[in-house]
Amino acid sequence: MAAAGPWPALWAVVAALLLLLLWRRRRAGGGGRVCVAVLGDVGRSPRMQYHALALARHGREVALLGYLQSRPHRDVLRSENIRLVPVAELSGLRVGPKLLQYVLKVLVQSVQLLYTLLRMDQPSYILLQNPPGLPSIAVAWVAGLWWGSKLIIDWHNYGYSIMSLSHGRSHPLVLVAKWYEKLFGRLSDYNLCVTDAMKKDLWVNFKIKAVTLYDRPASYFKETPLDLQHNLFMKLAKDYEPFRPRAASPAADRSAFTQRDGSAGSVRKAGGRPALLVSSTSWTEDEDFSVLLRALEDYERFIEEGAELPALVCVITGKGPLKDYYNGLIQKLHLKHIQICTPWLEAEDYPLLLGSADLGVCLHKSSSGLDLPMKVVDMFGCCLPVCAIHFECLHELVKHNENGLIFGDSQELAKQLKMLFLDFPSLEGKLASFRENLRESRQLRWDQSWDQTVLPLLGSRE
Template sequence: MASPVSGAALVTVLALIASLAALFSGVSAPLVCVTLVTALLPLLLTLWLRCLRRRDCGTERRVCVLVLGDVGRSPRMQYHALSLSKHGFNVTFVGFVDSKPHQDVLREERIRIVPITEVKSVGVGPKLLTYVTKVTVQCLQLLSVLLRMELQSYVLLQNPPGLPSIAVAWFVCVLRGSRFIIDWHNYGYTIMALSHGWRHPVVRLAKWYEHFFGPLAAHHLCVTTAMKDDLQRNWGIKATTVYDRPASIFRETPVKLQHELFMRLAHIYPQFQHRGCDGDAEAEKTIFSVRDLTDDSVTLRAERPALLLSSTSWTEDEDFSILLSALEDYEGLVSGGASLPSLVCVITGKGPQKEHYRKLIDALHFQHVKICTPWLEPEDYPLLLGAADLGVCLHKSSSGLDLPMKVVDMFGCCLPVCAVHFHCLHELVKHEENGLIFADSQELAEQLKSLLSEFPASTGRLGLFRKNLRTSRGRCWDDNWDQNVLPLITAASR
């Protein structure tokens, strides 16, 4: 039988109602509590009856993977879903479907994607009221989706974003007897503080919310040892560190596949087009590669530009003005006669600040540096990483406790990286071993100059970093997951 709502759970819900009431300045707290209890009572009774249903056969092999974000832009949760399916679990993957997930997820028969709709803020009224309205509507939508699906043995939730998904997922797990697991990627309130400031009421609410509901999960995963220590020290949470590892699709791209990718991109982005005037009808050319049509051989052009790649979600925790300023310095060096290659800088991703930075990019007039901002298909992104010469990471963790997944993927492709410094980055990027760490745009410009001074030769520091990455490739995601997550789930099911 699914466990009914315990007395402790009801007390927790009532405590939540009372705490939220205190946030409404100028409104009687008892009145708010009475209103909320009256509104929630029919729902609670319905849920109580629903949770008394007998658990049907096979429930122990069902897992709900939940992310209150875009499924296609949540690689770690996609990897969780694939790993679960490989071990015989039926996965219900719940999230926004704004971008196409990877083909492996779409093809897997044991994975069923259940889309939810992102709730937009109401454009009128006080900001606090519109935010509360948005959270309330999203909460009701999640309740509806989670309670209509088959009984699940586990609910695995990504945090952040965790408002309101942590509370809703925990509540549903209590009602239905499922085990609740949180995978901590970061803290949501620290991300909100980037745009609102630490003293904003919504940020303080989000911090209280995560501290209150986070420890209620049965099991916890996290992405770094630093976060594991912080969760234990400040939250009383014992978490298992599961480092991100590259999936098997991230590897160096053979030259022929590079050319095919460059040709596809050249049809859309002029930065990849060859603009020579040699009129050779027996060759198919991009700015990087040449395919001889007589024998179908492909070579990289000796005079090609260097391919610089960065990926981003265009949010406040990535300051791309640092990269643009460094590229301005690099342009000045090449224009001044420095022996450096031209650059094609590809910045991939979607996000709220993309248009802001596109306007800044459009205002630049470089001769030796070309910038494009494509959105790549899931199958093309690892191919481009595997074809690039150098990666740049501008992710600066809001909490200082998470690591950029983009760098993990780059390292899977043996792509050296220049990454902006923050606390705990050393758990991933080893300075002067697999990449370089910089503090500002001037230091990044100097690193670009140093690493590309011998391009395209494989000697020098850039070649050394790539060689180190090839020889130090650790366990893949599957091995890492099998060792750290599978025992946790199988032990909990006994």
């Protein structure tokens, strides 16, 4: 008779583990404690930091769990109710084929994350960011069984759709990731998502009921006073060429660069203060920055052909895997009237930069077509008009010809830049009109939105 193999023993171990978990499970307690978790860099996860700050504001004890690569916002660091729980980022798993490396990474991350979750004080809720959801959703669910905690998933996008950018939608890993998110996503107690389009998709395709919590700007995203603009530019000048005072540089005159009253007169390529163009990115495959670079080349050509346009200082902020690639492309450009730099800014300086800029550009193209770029939300909080590349549900945020413009390719973006900056820095024209519309919109801020949407889910403190 053939041996039964290892499967009966394996299933016995799984059954024993589940029984142990069910036996260990206790009624939700934890004294109102909440674990806010992201299997990524906490400093580059603003929405999860906002969750932590909102919970702390309501007297909850918060364990903010994730990679501690970039410094979180100082409000997070100063809060007495927020404790950072570091998870070490894995590196060096480069043995064997890529598929084996990925499987090993998932297994090690699972053990590492579960160990971290089970060592902390019992939480009443685990609030988890997705993506990345593999393996964090399953691990958080197991930890929730152990603690008797309720699991809340905050759906920013789908992990499988991001994977499909590299592998294609029919790749086995992508199909497994989609099945995984669908299965384990249903085990959550509550779900948040970032758009109404995603809310509908979660229900139609995953049978997951979610509540839409739009990204909203924090209170410190606002227009920057001139003195703070000047201080920021002087700070940036220490490290970045476009901000260094130089007689031949269009960005040399700091007082002109921070001038907003339009008194500089007609701005031509030879003089006047430059316009400050800002974009931000994670330098990933869902943003094609060659679109912006080609548009800037066209803008340069417009100036050379005699168009009365200001010089540009273009600042692209962020960290990510494709940064070196795009920096290589930038170095090959030969632009006389446009200067580009790609800094990583401290959390406190980023809102100051947006509040000092004249126009924002967004190249985020959602992998699922269902999420919205938080960078645009932050720009709108600073009353900064935006040119954004089109995708399916962008209209939930950017209103074409009202608070910005939507473009389809580099040529259309270049024409929009030319049109917006022709009368710069006059207080007349489209750019000024968009800014005024943003000022008058009196946007809902994060704290107000969170209190209306998330707080009722948490109920009273235990």
